[in-house]
Amino acid sequence: MTTIQLTSTQTQVLQHALDHNGGRINWFPDSVKGGARKKVLDALLGRELIMNDGTDWLVASPGYEALGRAQPAVATMAATPGLGANLVANVAPQSAPAQDTKTPGTRAHSKQATIIEMLKRTEGATIDQIIEATGWQAHTVRGTFAGAFKKKLGLSITSDKTQGHRVYRIAA
Numbered sequence: 199m200t201t202i203q204l205t206s207t208q209t210q211v212l213q214h215a216l217d218h219n220g221g222r223i224n225w226f227p228d229s230v231k232g233g234a235r236k237k238v239l240d241a242l243l244g245r246e247l248i249m250n251d252g253t254d255w256l257v258a259s260p261g262y263e264a265l266g267r268a269q270p271a272v273a274t275m276a277a278t279p280g281l282g283a284n285l286v287a288n289v290a291p292q293s294a295p296a297q298d299t300k301t302p303g304t305r306a307h308s309k310q311a312t313i314i315e316m317l318k319r320t321e322g323a324t325i326d327q328i329i330e331a332t333g334w335q336a337h338t339v340r341g342t343f344a345g346a347f348k349k350k351l352g353l354s355i356t357s358d359k360t361q362g363h364r365v366y367r368i369a370a
């Protein structure tokens with residue numbers, strides 16, 4: 199039998215889920231916020247210690263084994279709708295199906311999602327329009343095009359110079 203090494207945060211999250219929530223992960227230490235929560239979930243998911251039932255993150259069989267605990271009967275693992283809704287704000291489960299209304303990897307009502315919607319319009323968007331919508335500076339907008347959109351999300355962004363203004367669009 200191989201012992202799985204867990205970080206102290208991973209151990210705390212799994213133990214709390216098993217001790218207090220019937221295996222549902224809906225608590226993190228106060229020091230773990232935002233992106234750190236996603237990293238903890240990603241690490242546990244990558245090692246198959248947790249799973250997602252579509253609404254909640256649950257401790258999987260290997261997660262019980264990693265803590266040296268016996269897994270309860272399957273009936274106790276049934277999902278209760280809405281219980282894990284406050285788990286991690288804005289962290290979409292990796293196993294959840296992609297929604298048509300947003301680009302994968304982008305939160306629904308974020309500035310990034312707003313820019314993507316602007317770029318999807320047939321008339322596209324200018325840097326000035328995006329600055330007005332987000333409050334960002336021009337170099338931040340251009341950096342987002344190159345980094346988040348092109349490299350991370352794989353979007354193809356085109357630009358045309360018409361009537362003295364450069365207009366950006368997401369290429370179909």
